[in-house]
Amino acid sequence: MTTAPTNQLFSFSRWRLLVAKHWAEHSRRYLLSLLAIAGLYAAWFAFMIAIDAYAPMAANMQFSAYIVGLYSVGCLYASTLFSELSTKKDALPWLSLPASQLEKLLCSLFFGVILFYISFTLVFYCVDYIMVQWSNNITYRHPRFFPGTQIRILPVTLYNLFSAEGAPVPEKDYHLFTSLYFAIQAAFLLGSVYFTRYSVIKTAIAVLLFVLGFVVLQRVIIYPLLPKGWSNDFLSWSKPLYDTGPPGDEVRLPAGLAGGLTLLGQFGLPLFFWFVTYLRLKEKEV
Amino acid sequence: MVTIHNLHYSYRRHPVFTGLDLQLQPGHIYGLFGRNGTGKSTLLRNIAGFLFPKQGRIDALGFTPGKRQPAFLAKYFHVPEDFQLPDIPLSRWIQYMAPFYPDFNGQQFEHYTREFAIPTLGGLRELSYGQQKKVLISLALATNAPLLLMDEPTNGLDIHSKSQFRKVIAGAIDEEKCILISTHQVKDLENLIDNVTILEEGKIAFHQSMGRIAETLLFKLSFDPAEAEQALYSESSLKGQALLLPNQNSEDSRPDLEMLYKAVLLNGKKINALFA
Numbered sequence: 348m349t350t351a352p353t354n355q356l357f358s359f360s361r362w363r364l365l366v367a368k369h370w371a372e373h374s375r376r377y378l379l380s381l382l383a384i385a386g387l388y389a390a391w392f393a394f395m396i397a398i399d400a401y402a403p404m405a406a407n408m409q410f411s412a413y414i415v416g417l418y419s420v421g422c423l424y425a426s427t428l429f430s431e432l433s434t435k436k437d438a439l440p441w442l443s444l445p446a447s448q449l450e451k452l453l454c455s456l457f458f459g460v461i462l463f464y465i466s467f468t469l470v471f472y473c474v475d476y477i478m479v480q481w482s483n484n485i486t487y488r489h490p491r492f493f494p495g496t497q498i499r500i501l502p503v504t505l506y507n508l509f510s511a512e513g514a515p516v517p518e519k520d521y522h523l524f525t526s527l528y529f530a531i532q533a534a535f536l537l538g539s540v541y542f543t544r545y546s547v548i549k550t551a552i553a554v555l556l557f558v559l560g561f562v563v564l565q566r567v568i569i570y571p572l573l574p575k576g577w578s579n580d581f582l583s584w585s586k587p588l589y590d591t592g593p594p595g596d597e598v599r600l601p602a603g604l605a606g607g608l609t610l611l612g613q614f615g616l617p618l619f620f621w622f623v624t625y626l627r628l629k630e631k632e633v
Numbered sequence: 634m635v636t637i638h639n640l641h642y643s644y645r646r647h648p649v650f651t652g653l654d655l656q657l658q659p660g661h662i663y664g665l666f667g668r669n670g671t672g673k674s675t676l677l678r679n680i681a682g683f684l685f686p687k688q689g690r691i692d693a694l695g696f697t698p699g700k701r702q703p704a705f706l707a708k709y710f711h712v713p714e715d716f717q718l719p720d721i722p723l724s725r726w727i728q729y730m731a732p733f734y735p736d737f738n739g740q741q742f743e744h745y746t747r748e749f750a751i752p753t754l755g756g757l758r759e760l761s762y763g764q765q766k767k768v769l770i771s772l773a774l775a776t777n778a779p780l781l782l783m784d785e786p787t788n789g790l791d792i793h794s795k796s797q798f799r800k801v802i803a804g805a806i807d808e809e810k811c812i813l814i815s816t817h818q819v820k821d822l823e824n825l826i827d828n829v830t831i832l833e834e835g836k837i838a839f840h841q842s843m844g845r846i847a848e849t850l851l852f853k854l855s856f857d858p859a860e861a862e863q864a865l866y867s868e869s870s871l872k873g874q875a876l877l878l879p880n881q882n883s884e885d886s887r888p889d890l891e892m893l894y895k896a897v898l899l900n901g902k903k904i905n906a907l908f909a
Contacts, residue, residue: 355702361733368729372719436715442683445707445733629701633683 357453361446365454368444373458377466384420385470388412392478400491401500404475404482406513409506413471414524417464421528424463425535426547428455429628433543438633448628456621459536460529468508479505526613533620540627582608634659634694634780634811635680641688642672642679649675651835652689659779660808661842664822665815666894667832673815674714676832677782680813681711694780707734709780710773714788718757718765726757727772736777745771748801749794763789770798774805781812787821799825819891829890831897839897841908843888849907851880852889865903866896879907 352358391412396403431437444451483502491500506513508525517523531554538550569579576586577596582605585597599605635657642650649672657663667673678684679691682698682705691698696705719726731737746753749767757765766789773781787795803825806812816822829846831839841849850865854873861867864876875889877896897904 352703355704358703361703364729364732371725371729372721375720434717436713436717439678439681439683439711439713440716442701443681443706443709443711445703447703448701450703630685632685633678 356447357449358447362450362453365444365446365450366457369454369458377458380424381466381470384416384467385474388416388471388474389478392474392482396478396482396485401493402503404479404503406503406506407515409475409479409503410511410514410518413468413475413506413508414528416471417467417525417528418531420467421463421532422535422550423547425459425532426539426550428459428536429539429624430546432540432631432633433546435633438631442631442633449625452621452625452628455536460532460617472505476505479503521609522613529614530612530616530620533617533624537620537624537627540624540631635813636692637680637689638691639689640676640679640686640691642675642684642686649835650679650689653836655830655837655840657811657813659811660806661828662802662806662812662814662826663828663830664819664826664890665813665830665832666817666819666890667815668898669817671832672835673817673832674784677711677784677813677815680780681709681782682706683711708778709782710734710776710778712766712769712773712781712783712786714785716765716769718760718768720756720758722756723751723753723760723768730772734776734778738775738777741777742771742775745774745801749797763791763794766790767794767798770801774801777810779810781810783812783814785816785818786814787816787818795821819894823890826890829893831894831901833898833901838901839893839905845908846888846893847880847886848883849880850886850888850893850904851878851884852876852886852892853878853884865900866892868892868895 352360392404395408402408431441441451446454486500486502492498493500504512511519511522511525514524518525534554535547535550538553539546542549565579573579573584577584578586583597583599600608635655637653637655640650640653640655641648653676655676665673665676675684679686680693680698682693682701685699694705694708696702696708698705727739727742731739731742746768749764749771751764751767751771752760757768760768766786770783770786773783787798790798799822802812802814814822814826827843829839829841829843830837853876854870855861855876856873860878861874861876864874864878866877868875875892877889877892880886
């Protein structure tokens with residue numbers, strides 16, 4: 348006979364049991380999925396090396412492959428994390444398992460957010476490293492030049508997730524795409540609890556509608572409020588550089604406030620969606 | 634152990650319970666009967682905390698089920714009618730399920746799986762539906778949870794397994810446990826339950842112990858038309874008229890659950906008046 352933890356909101360020992368149970372029940376599927384991801388990346392990179400003679404493994408290509416894979420697989424996986432709740436036969440055992448809703452949510456976040464992100468990135472780099480070496484090997488053995496020039500095509504380096512060298516400006520400056528991923532994935536996680544059927548499609552539509560609303564807000568409300576010729580960069584407003592004007596034609600939020608809002612967007616949104624997911628889990632009826 | 638007071642529950646605009654009251658005591662096996670769609674499963678799911686009452690109050694083992702506190706979840710086990718077990722070996726599943734239930738007893742689990750003749754080697758999904766159900770029942774009993782809620786547990790069981798089920802459940806009950814079995818297979822629970830609960834039109838239409846039923850009602854076969862006229866319920870059978878009569882002379886008879894069920898649906902007021 349074991350002693351039950353007294354804390355009804357969170358107990359580490361109960362959470363550990365949940366994690367162990369989840370792993371025992373899903374490990375085979377997860378490992379096979381990671382192998383499939385590795386295979387898809389290898390096939391895609393091989394295809395790029397075969398068709399692109401100049402820079403098949405350039406940093407921007409590695410970046411886009413990483414981001415597209417991360418978003419699509421991550422969101423798809425997130426929307427299955429609470430798929431048990433969509434059918435009665437899975438939901439009843441899930442809800443009656445002696446653990447709190449917070450522990451169940453944190454278990455899903457552990458696998459769906461932390462472990463998935465780490466393992467996905469590791470798998471990506473395992474394949475990416477091999478393919479970059481292969482691509483560079485080809486460049487060494489068969490030197491090539493850019494068309495009509497004597498400029499030799501140089502070997503490429505492995506894309507660095509942290510420096511984001513070679514990635515588009517918003518990623519390089521703010522890690523926009525990487526950090527936004529967690530918010531989008533959190534929305535899909537919420538969608539899997541909120542929508543009983545077709546949660547992936549319904550969440551995707553909801554996210555698209557939100558983005559559309561944001562664009563409309565920019566176009567219809569923000570732009571008409573700005574002086575003529577000014578552009579809106581979310582947290583700063585300025586006249587474009589090609590417009591002749593004094594250099595002071597720029598309005599910025601105080602650095603602290605802009606930084607705070609950026610952090611809120613990057614880390615506040617996922618936290619907000621996870622909190623709403625927790626509330627939905629608590630009130631879920633089956 | 635379980636007290637339900639003035640329970641109201643509805644699916645959108647379709648009311649299921651309209652002021653249901655019920656008390657379940659430890660040491661008993663309750664049979665919950667009712668027509669299709671009367672809310673047998675809904676009642677079980679309200680007690681288990683899967684559904685929240687629209688009005689009224691449920692107290693189960695001193696907890697409010699809707700809060701789904703782990704301490705409460707560890708004290709009951711719900712065997713649903715339809716379920717899906719994970720695609721892993723039985724021993725591995727038990728290894729990860731058992732620690733959630735502080736009173737789980739591995740030897741008991743082995744005993745029940747032997748009783749049910751469940752193959753313990755191989756994956757859970759390789760077992761038939763009936764075998765999977767027996768695995769779930771074995772786990773439910775081995776957790777030693779004080780409250781067991783079973784929704785149509787005999788569905789999918791073969792004839793031999795049904796009798797094994799009755800034997801196993803009868804052996805598992807003790808003074809601290811309460812078992813509530815919902816079924817429309819009334820015959821399957823004969824000689825097992827000691828309390829009959831019948832749901833009808835959103836309320837408890839009948840709730841009595843088998844002892845009281847045997848004391849108050851007389852189940853007999855008769856060819857006497859005068860006796861048939863006094864019956865609360867009668868039906869023709871090959872052996873004569875099967876009658877349900879008030880047991881005015883304290884005669885011994887064996888309650889026929891199926892007949893009682895039909896009689897309550899047809900003549901509930903009169904029957905309940907006899908128990909008042």
